[in-house]
Amino acid sequence: MNWINELKKRLPEGQVTDNPTVLEHHSKDESYHTPRLPDVVVFPRCREDVVEVVRFAGEREIPVVPFGIGSSLEGHVIPERGGISIDFQEMNQVLEVRPEDFLVRVQPGVTRTQLNKELKKYGLFFPVDPGADATLGGMAATNASGTTSVRYGVTRDQVRDLEVVLADGRVIHTGGASAKSSSGYHLTGLFVGSEGTLGIFTELTLRVYGIPEGILAARATFPSVHNAVQTAVSVLSAGIPVARMELVDARSIRQLNQFSQTDYPEAPTLFFEFHGNPEGLQKDAAFTRELAEAEGSRGFLFETDSKARATLWEARHNLAYAFIHGTPGKKQMATDVCVPLSRLAESVENARRLIDDSSLDGGIVGHIGDGNFHALLMLDPSNPQEVAEADRIHANLVEHALNCGGTCTGEHGVGIGKKKYQAREHGPAYEVMKEIKQLLDPKGILNPGKIV
Amino acid sequence: MNWINELKKRLPEGQVTDNPTVLEHHSKDESYHTPRLPDVVVFPRCREDVVEVVRFAGEREIPVVPFGIGSSLEGHVIPERGGISIDFQEMNQVLEVRPEDFLVRVQPGVTRTQLNKELKKYGLFFPVDPGADATLGGMAATNASGTTSVRYGVTRDQVRDLEVVLADGRVIHTGGASAKSSSGYHLTGLFVGSEGTLGIFTELTLRVYGIPEGILAARATFPSVHNAVQTAVSVLSAGIPVARMELVDARSIRQLNQFSQTDYPEAPTLFFEFHGNPEGLQKDAAFTRELAEAEGSRGFLFETDSKARATLWEARHNLAYAFIHGTPGKKQMATDVCVPLSRLAESVENARRLIDDSSLDGGIVGHIGDGNFHALLMLDPSNPQEVAEADRIHANLVEHALNCGGTCTGEHGVGIGKKKYQAREHGPAYEVMKEIKQLLDPKGILNPGKIV
Incomplete structure (x- = not known):
């Protein structure tokens, strides 16, 4: 295609490729959805590169699909109508850590474990944990959450500001650096979860948290899923600030034991994690145990050492893979x-x-x-x-x-x-959503075929 | 005006008035902004009444301005271009309390103290506390927050779903009853804080919380505002889940002592509140005291009994009035x-x-x-x-x-x-905000003159 050569001229050497292996890598995610090759993959190094690509795509009405590491689970990054896959792996800098403000500014290609490694130096962490080591751009695009959201909220709750390249090449900032605001319309919330269909993120300002003084993990098995769920409701009703509370059914425990060499009882199980000061933790966990036992829990075990705790959460995180590999x-x-x-x-x-x-x-x-x-x-x-x-x-x-x-x-x-x-x-x-899509992307170049 | 008589025919007897006293009441809020009379005030009793009024206004391009109790502080409810003030005082029902789901469904005219009175029966509370006894519709319209947001978040964080009447009379629900979602665009966040300029709320589904087991209040005085602020940063860095943390400067303490018959030392002061289990509370408060003393706090006093605690927070809440009355x-x-x-x-x-x-x-x-x-x-x-x-x-x-x-x-x-x-x-x-306003309210009838 002629336009690919055009595009190659618009960006520095090596940032645009139609190498078949690279195209294949950008044709799929971790889902069961049918792969589709992009026509070309670009690797922007800065906002201006993204603006250039989006302007180019707009002129020719070519689809553009942002790509993080491809860990999405519903085909988000599959270029259903071909076009340009924009891979953010070279925009992977933690730009600024602001410990006193509990803020960090990152490029979209930074992964969450990369960020947490950097934040640890400051006694801080980014809490959202979807399991996969997704990019933060991808997590914002899908409003990812996971095991810790019961305590810390979802990705949308952590995003203070997005730098967004719009379909016409305009660049906007949706928010600011303050902890709250009642100024203007809440565009940050609108763009988070928009899956690349309303604009493309080139920078994110995220809320981070102090690493808790103490962490305690526990697991409890139950006669039935119903008892496990009732326990969870009781824990929340009691206002216990549980940091993780995961249900794993008996069938999944069996798979997990096979894959992770654990020997957890094959019964409906809740995995818990508590964050806080040591005295409060003990009280929270003891109270949780009481509530579990009132629902017939036959075993409530604390994973006191950090190795057992790591094993427990690793096992939980690996569960999807345990089924795939098994x-x-x-x-x-x-x-x-x-x-x-x-x-x-x-x-x-x-x-x-x-x-x-x-x-x-x-x-x-x-x-x-x-x-x-x-x-x-x-x-x-x-x-x-x-x-x-x-x-x-x-x-x-x-x-x-x-x-x-x-x-x-x-x-x-x-x-x-x-x-x-x-x-x-x-x-x-849904009609209003379609109208907003039409407003912000009248040519339909931004990740077409998704959401609307 | 002829259209007022027309409007009177469209709604049941007594729901439309141009009585001068009523108009005057709807011409202002609690701010210093210049009042402006509406042409007429309507008192809808149900969603259909609101749809009728908005359709009517759309046909004639007459402004409509939603009105809660008029406690806004930036002239939000002032009908700058006349038209119809829609007062929600007759849509003030708590429609449903769902304790197990930590949800409540309310009409927009319910005030937050009215809601909390109802929720108390279930051991629940709605945490956002802007001081004034605002309506929940108004709080959602301005994304109100206040003293407890450091722990529980702002109003936007509590809204799960809004029923909204759009400018063309369409009725939409922006969300649902689940705790989180990655489905579609986040319209809830967009409408919260839109101040009646994008649509009119007729029902809200809100997140509520279990009343904490224990509550502890304290206050600390500091040599300077700088020391007080540094203490606050330390408290957050340490991950202490403080529920309220309010700075009151020396001049304000003097005003407060005069108005509330308190005798707090006239120095920069932090007021604290902690929520949690009794053991954790004591630890959190003791740790906070250490951090305050490291910043030169000369007095850290616990308000252990509930009367002293009530006095403290009443004094804080009355501060704006203390200046006005003084x-x-x-x-x-x-x-x-x-x-x-x-x-x-x-x-x-x-x-x-x-x-x-x-x-x-x-x-x-x-x-x-x-x-x-x-x-x-x-x-x-x-x-x-x-x-x-x-x-x-x-x-x-x-x-x-x-x-x-x-x-x-x-x-x-x-x-x-x-x-x-x-x-x-x-x-x-800001241009994108204006485009969204134009999209959703092309005739400009919804609270014109505000935000955009």
Whole structure:
């Protein structure tokens, strides 16, 4: 294509490539969605490079798709209509750490573990933990969350300011450096979670936190998922500031024991983490234990040493991989509904029943304090019957969640996979979303085919 | 006017009035801004009434201005171009309390103390406390915050869903009942803080919290504002989950002692509140005391009994009134800048110097954990010299805040008074805000003259 040579002239040597291996790497994410090659991949080194690419794309109405490390789970980075994949791996600088302001300024290609390594020097940390070592640009684009959001909130809650390149090449800052503001419209919140469809992030200012004085981990097994969920509700009702509270169902514990060489009892389990001062921690954990035992918990174990604690959370984080590695030839479809707490037990039980009644294998894990859980369904994407079965389960879970006032995606985002549920979930508000997309990207060049 | 009689026919008897006393009540808020009468006031009883009024206004291009209880501080509810004031006092029902979901569904005319009275029956509370007994619709419209936001966040953080009547009469829901979502664009965040300029709220779903097991209040006096601010930074750095942390300067303490019959030492003071389990509280407070004493605090006093605690926070809340009542014939201009913590001490000291060097009297109070502070300037609105002097101080504080990366308004909102700073604060993003306003309200009927 002629325009690729044009583009190569517009950016410094080596920043634009149509090498087939590189194109292939940018054709997919970690999901089961069908890959699609971009026409070209660019590696910007600064905001001006991004402006140049977006202006170029706008002139020719070529799609542009931002790419972090490709850990998205709904096909967000797949260039469904070809075009330019913008890979941010060379914009990976932590630009500024401001300990007294609890702020950090980063480029979008910085990953969260890279950031936390840097922050540790200052006694600070960035709390959002989606499991994967995603880039912060990607996490903001999907409004990622994960195990710690019950205490610290989701990515949107951490973003103070975004530098955004708009579809017409304008550059805006959506916020500022102050902890709060009632000035103007809240564009930061609008751009976070917009999945590259409204603008492209070139810089993020994020809130960070002091590393807590003490950390305590624990796990508890329960007679049923229902008891585990009730315990979670009791913990939140009591105002215990739990930092993580994860549900892992019996099937998933079995997979985890196989993969991680742990020997946790194969029963519905809650994994907890508490952050705070040592006296408060002990009290919080003891109170949590009481609440768990009132719900029939047969074992409440503290992981006191940091090694056991690391093992526990590593095991939890590796669960999705445990299923993938344990089921050769299969891919994973992760559902991601989020429901009000009062409907969580029945939602999880419904999911378990649907999996058991199908020919598919799969486990259930949940960020239970938020009402968010994943059914991890193993399937062969080339087997139409398995795909149809997974789709049916997925659709059922979404319909159930929406009937509860919940959402089709708690944290993975819409991408390709959840687009079909948007009209049902948002009703007339979906029209407003489309109008905003049309306003900000009239030519439809920004990650077309996603969300709207 | 003929259209008023038309409007009277469109709504049930008694819901539309042009009684002069009622018009006068809806011509102003608690600010120093010049009142302006609406042409008519309507009292909707349900969503359909609001839709009817907005449709009617759209057909005739008549301004509509939502009105809660009129406690706004920047002229938000003043009908600058006349038209229809929509008073929500008859839409004041707590529709549903969902203790297990930590959610409540309310009509926009419910006030926060009314809500907290209802929630107390369930062991729950709504944490945002702007001082005034504002309506929840008004608090969402301005993204109000206040003394507790350092722990619980601002109003935007509590809103899960808004039912909004758009300028063309469409009704949308911006969110849902789940604790988090990555589905679609975050319209909830966009509408919160939009001050009635993008749509009119007819229902809110809000996050609520378990009443903490224990509450402890304390106060500490300091040699200087600088020491008080440094203590606040240390408390946050240490990760102490302080629930309130308020700076009151020496001049304000004097005013407060006169008005509230307290005898607090006339020095820069921090008021603290801690929420949690009793063991953790004691540890948090003791640690805070250490940090305060390291900054030269000469007195750290616990208000152990609930009466002393109530007195302390009542005194703090009444401070704005203490100045108003103590300065007959004057009105108050409250500045509202918010800056990064590292710039807070110099910002407060700059404000104090500006007041001392002027002919005006005034105090400084701050939600110091958020970097947000108010200079409460007393002035005679009919005296042009005093108004000019207050404007000059205000402009200086805003310019200083913006140079620090802060905002012209941390919590009061833009309204009339902060509009002149919007372009300077938001730069090219202000154009995007105007485009969104144009998209959602092409005829400009929704609270015209505010924000954009």
